[in-house]
Amino acid sequence: MFSSLLSTLVFAAIHGTSLFVSAAPATTASAGPAGCVTFDTSWNLLAFGFNGKDYNAGTQDAWTTGTATDITAQGRPPFNSAGTTCYLSQFANAIYVLNADSANPSSIYIYDATAKSWSTQQVDAGKFDPSNFVAILDHDTNVFYAYSNSEIFSLDMSLLKSSTPKPLPWNDVQSPDMTAFTPDAPTSSSQTPGANTAGYKPVMALAQNHVHFLGVPGLKEGQAKIFVIHFSFMQPAPQSYGTPAFPSTHGKTASFFMPEGKGVQQEFAFIPDDGSATYVINVATNTTKTLTGPPQKDPFASYSASTSALVMLGTQGQVVYLPYDKDGSAGGGTWSTITKIPTASFSSASSSGSGGSSSSGSNSSTTTGGQISKPNSNNTCGALGVVASVKMQALWSVALGLGGALAVMGVVV
Secondary structure (H helix, E strand, O other), rough: HHHHHHHHHHHHOOOOOOOOOOOOOOOOOHOOOOOOEEOOOOOOOOEEOOOOEEEEEOHHHHHHHOOOOOOOOOOOOOOOOOOEEEEEEEOEEEEEOOOOOOOOOEEEEEOOOOOOOEEOOOOEEOOOOOOEEEEEEEOOOOOEEEOOOOOEEEEEOOOOOOOEEEEEEEEEEEEOOOOOOOOOOOOOOOOOOOOOOOOOOOOEEEEOOEEEEOOOOHHHHHHEEEEHHHOOOOOOOOOOOOOOOOOOOOEEEEEEEOOOOOOOOEEEEEEEEOOEEEEEEOOOOOOOEEEOOOOOOOOOOOOOOOEEEEEOOOOOEEEEEEEEEOOOEEEEEOOOEEOOOOOOOOOOEEEEEEEOOEEEEOOOOOOOOEEOOOOHHHHHHHHHHHHOOOHHHHHHHHHHHHHHHHHHHEEEO
């Protein structure tokens, strides 16, 4: 049976035939770095999950000299789940880390950036799927908003700097109508829950207490659907952000913070999966700037932003940044490597397929389609799960030798 299966696999790889079109899609748990980068309120760059360590790289002026400070502490998550995301709560000076523990996928780990300590917050997930979501953390309310399986969910973090004994619930807010209505079309009463959500790979960005959904089917270039947080209201008509228009496609986002006491984010960066450019959208002026795209095409990378820099953590473990001046950056810009942070090895990260979904702050990821994940102790590759693990490893060894042929199948080692 195994010999037959192996022969079929080899034949299919050579001839470009996909055997696994019904394989389970790669999700948050199998796409993107198993670590994250973000900032504290003094705009020190924090790197979590780097080869078993956590680091403070200091402020932007010191990212390319010296050695980062080791801030590894007890109680940290294991950072063993690809697609880890982390979010700065600016009022609490706390970092909330999601999807960092494969054994407890719904738990939220809290890093108190002042006390330099960790705690674990238990969560009542309800209908929320911790293996398939995209999320932002709202600045003023300190509430998570997430898109999971075509539903919008919320989770109130209050101003937590450490965990509470009572589990926090993910609340089902609504089944949104993602229809790209024209400006003169319907009122909220005529919207249809769940409309135009089928097949949507969500892209979420935060600015001005609004969630901006990009890449929605039917949207024109330079448009977004807007969910108004304070009223739990999805605006029927899309908003346009001028020219140059960003593409209506999948990608990642990160919101630029304002200095302490200056209010909510006004701008967010959008990086399409093809890495062709970095678009900065200003929601106060409804305008868009085009900056240099990242140095590597990496649809599973995650991004974070401070007041003056956009930082990318790639699936190969390197951290790079693009300086940004909201009053002066009008085009171009040069990405530089942050040499102060060691290169991480994310053994569980996936780089196959196309399309990971984003959130603001540091970004969560999800993918759709028939990607095949490299087998490990917990995953025998979906359709190949009937094969004993020892045979799976043998099959994978042969697959490695197929090289370019296997690339046609989207298999990544």
